[in-house]
Amino acid sequence: MNMSKAQNADEYIAQQRMALASNAECGATHYNLAVALMGQKKYEEAESHLHEAISCSPNLAEAFVQLGGICLQRGDVEGCLHYNKRSIKARAGFAPGYANIGFLELQNGNVDEAIKNLQKAIVFNSRHIQAYTTLASALLAKGLVDECIEACMKAIEIQPDFPISYNNLAVAYLEKKDYEKAIENADKAESLGYPIAEGLKKELEAYRRT
Numbered sequence: 001m002n003m004s005k006a007q008n009a010d011e012y013i014a015q016q017r018m019a020l021a022s023n024a025e026c027g028a029t030h031y032n033l034a035v036a037l038m039g040q041k042k043y044e045e046a047e048s049h050l051h052e053a054i055s056c057s058p059n060l061a062e063a064f065v066q067l068g069g070i071c072l073q074r075g076d077v078e079g080c081l082h083y084n085k086r087s088i089k090a091r092a093g094f095a096p097g098y099a100n101i102g103f104l105e106l107q108n109g110n111v112d113e114a115i116k117n118l119q120k121a122i123v124f125n126s127r128h129i130q131a132y133t134t135l136a137s138a139l140l141a142k143g144l145v146d147e148c149i150e151a152c153m154k155a156i157e158i159q160p161d162f163p164i165s166y167n168n169l170a171v172a173y174l175e176k177k178d179y180e181k182a183i184e185n186a187d188k189a190e191s192l193g194y195p196i197a198e199g200l201k202k203e204l205e206a207y208r209r210t
Helices: 009-022 027-039 043-056 061-073 077-090 095-107 111-124 129-141 145-158 163-175 179-191 198-205
Strands: none
Touching: 009 027, 027 043, 027 061, 043 061, 061 077, 061 095, 077 095, 095 111, 095 129, 111 129, 129 145, 129 163, 145 163, 163 179, 163 198, 179 198
């Protein structure tokens, strides 16, 4: 059976199950099946196959990240953090793991720890746009406004139409009292479909030229 010819998710899942029937020790197949099951919100079965994937292929860092995603789906932030930490132990230099850890640490209010992990993510993948974006937020929380702007500009260099970066720039320039640039970036973010916070909108409105 040609695995690339599945017409829909159900057919793809059936193909993965058939592949496992003939080779139950293939970590990649367990992983592929788990991701497809997650797409159908069958999280318990997906979780089981992710553990099987790791058992077969201990260096499959992506499987740990997906287990973290299932934890997050259940509202278990600490579980998500645990699995992402395991992902970077499973594979050295695994940028997505560091980026996720940075995001979660920032959510937990651990700004320094967030910055450290996000910077590592960027070292291992200099085009990891989410890492730059989260880093910008962490730097802003730390009061490092110029460094925040630099991280935003890096993200925009990678993806010029990434709206969150323009929103972050608007906040950063407002901090610097550069109202013209703050307005310009807020408008850009909004034009790209990003919902600007009402508080930011109102604050900038006072500085718009009539």
